Amino acid sequence: MKQQLVIRIMLVMTFVLVLLVSVLSYGTYRYYYEYESEALLSHATTSAYLYPQAQVGFETPSAFSVLVRTFGYPGTDLTIVDRTGQIIKTTGQRAQQAAFTSEQLQDLARGESIVQDYDAEGNHYLSVTSPIITDGTSEFAISFTRPLADLDTLIREIWMAVVMIGVLIWLVALYAVIRIADRFVRPIRDIIETADEMAQGDFDVEVYSNEKHELGALARTLTYLGAKVQQHQSTRNEFLSNVSHELRTPLTSIKGWTETIRGGDEKVSDETELGLSIIHSETERMIGLVEQLLDYTKIEESRLVLYRQELDLVSLLRKVTIQLKQSLEDKQITLIERYPQKSIGLFDENRLKQVFLNLLENAIRFSPEGGTLTVRFVQSERVAFISIIDEGPGISRDHLQRITEMFYQAQVTKGSSGLGLAIAKELIEAHEGKLVIESEVGHGTTVTVLLPLDPSELH
Template sequence: MITGIKRRIVIHYTLVILLTVALFEGIFIGIIHFYYYDGIEKSLINHAEISASLANRQMNITKQNLDQNLSIIRDNLIHEGADLQVINEEGRVLTTSSGFGIESLIKTKDVQEALRGKTISWYMNNDVANERLLAVSTPLIDEGEPYAVIRYITSLEEVDRTVQNIYWISISIGAVVMIATFLISYTLANSIAKPIYELTGATKKIAKGNFESRIEESYIDEIGTLAKTFNYMAEELTKNDKMKNEFISSVSHEIRTPLTSIKGWSETMLSGDLANKEETTLGLSIIQKETDRLIGLVEDLLDFSAYNRDSIRLNLSTTDLSRLINDVTSQMKAKASNKHISIIFDTSDTQVLSEIDPNRMKQVLINLLDNAIKYSPQNSSITITCTETNDNVIVTVMDEGNGIEEEEISNITKMFYQTNAHKEGTGLGLAISQKIIDLHHGTLNIQSKINEGTTISVTIPKKK
């Protein structure tokens, strides 16, 4: 049973073709009817009028000599395929070309109208022979008054048979066209509905969490584009699902590590000698450090939530970016020194002013430096520059780290994405930094070469 979109397509196509075929069938039947019946009728009317004119003018037949000239009329005014009748005013048949029906009375409509001076045709049924007849009657006029009728009668049996055959052929062709239309529309509907059904099934699988579901891309036109778009969406969902799982794993690890450390040192301090100042100081220092890690993680998660709600807002003020970078550099040097990494920044007194949110921009710089330290080898250096043009301020962070694969560069600013899932972090830093830079109407550009290092440039307009 045909249902859904297939049913609608088949019905619509079939209905359109049915109406078109019916219209052309009607026009064709009308033309055939006109060609055969009207042609015969006009031919008989024309012949009857010419015959009456010949009888009146050239044969000099009048009311007084009609009976003497019946044979002349019969011999000279016959029409092939039609029976000629001469009928007087009383409706009596005086002569016929076939020799039948003489002396019979005819009071039919066409004869009555002809005796009033009109040429008229009339279709009638011959019940004896079971056939249709066409009669054309025209008056013979003497001194302006009709006195007799010349009548031609022809059988329509052959014409009816021919026309009916043409009708049946026409109807058969129409039926064949409709069947072909139905089959073509069904095939077309199936070609459209099949990928939609596949798409529906694949969508249901994805809705249930099966992101590996795909559909064929062999279709053409918009259907093929839809299939490719769906598969692209499924691939992106697969990547996002993988990143989400990695994110959950990373966050779980990030939370577990400081909590384990805090719990361990808390138990150690409680079970130990609290009078041991050195041990207590060390424990409290580690607890403070791990607490700061947890606070940073929570702040990242809060920023992630704000990112998703698109509710990150800026508090703009004219800020010296050079001084801000210097503050961040001083803050991050302790972490860099643990890996013997030097951070190089020209701390000249030149001001580089820009209208920014200093706290948000500090967050970006800390993230860039933190990543540079994380992915740089020991005994390397990180170089920071801050330059300005007429309209923009450009901050560049260059490291000598492992570099980033070219195909990964376009992904590292996406949520949860990490080039190395085993490294610490949540994969949110660069994504949030990108959002902050976008809100400043700036741009973030990343260039990297494997085993040579990565250069990240942040361009911010001086004025929003």
């Protein structure tokens, strides 16, 4: 924005300066040349008028010398021409004299003076010719020719000075425009950066602005908005945390009693057994949701703590896949596992188990019956790459960009809260890792977990 603002203002400034320099240059040119032309024209007209009264001639060299001394103009050549434009006498070189057109000769015959601005042999000249009227006729004319080299040099120097001043003004204007643009753009940039941070979920921000106009008001409003949203988030998280804690105890009791009744000595009817089974599974699902809500509130309030210890990722993955064996068999999914011998690092076992359980459960949920699910584990010296590849319907690009957002679901399915992937991503990033999801509609999904390893612990 700053660059565009500076460019647009400087384009206008450049146009104005070029126009101003052009006008000044043309005005200087016209002033000096018109002044010189008018001076020569006045002298030529006066000389032509006084010539008959001066009673001097130009037939002999001595008479022409008297004529030159009488009517000569400093810095010019005096020339006498006849009515056909032929030179009779001159103090200069013939090549410097301008030829006359038929129209100019007619003007001279009518008693009009003519002004000529021309170039000869690479030099610039100004010539003024006035007819000499004798007895009402014009047989001859007197002409004054002035070389304009000195005047051209002066005008070029003035032009150069005007251009240099214009360039200096342009540079000063550029500096001033950059400073002014920076003064206006900086608070806008700060507001945009703050808005981006708020869009990423960080509302503990403040926009510092001393501006008293609309930008200052916008900055203060944005700061106030962030504070209010943070307050509402804190209230919401506190509410969710309290509710989750309150729900966990009765849900655990319900689960325990259903297990006790189902495992008791007294035989229950098939209908009762079915009801207890439903209560047990739904209670487990509710406990899972409560645990996810608790994790969510901890992440939102930055209260998530990792308990790192030496852990073999390969062993952890084998335990997780064994735990999900029944789910795989229910859908007749073939599991392909490709692991190294071992991969040791410092990790929180429970949190990573939670991550891989969530990712594999999602892969199983969306895999077709009788399909194939691949868990591929490769590692470099410093990083472990664990990929889970399914043959599900895939995820569209629009959903893929938001799939790890809190509460977002590409497809609403039973038992899903929209928190699993978001929490998994946060847990992986808490381990300084990265979650990468690649998918194409109709071609399955590949979820890759990148986890840093301690090189000294690798075997």
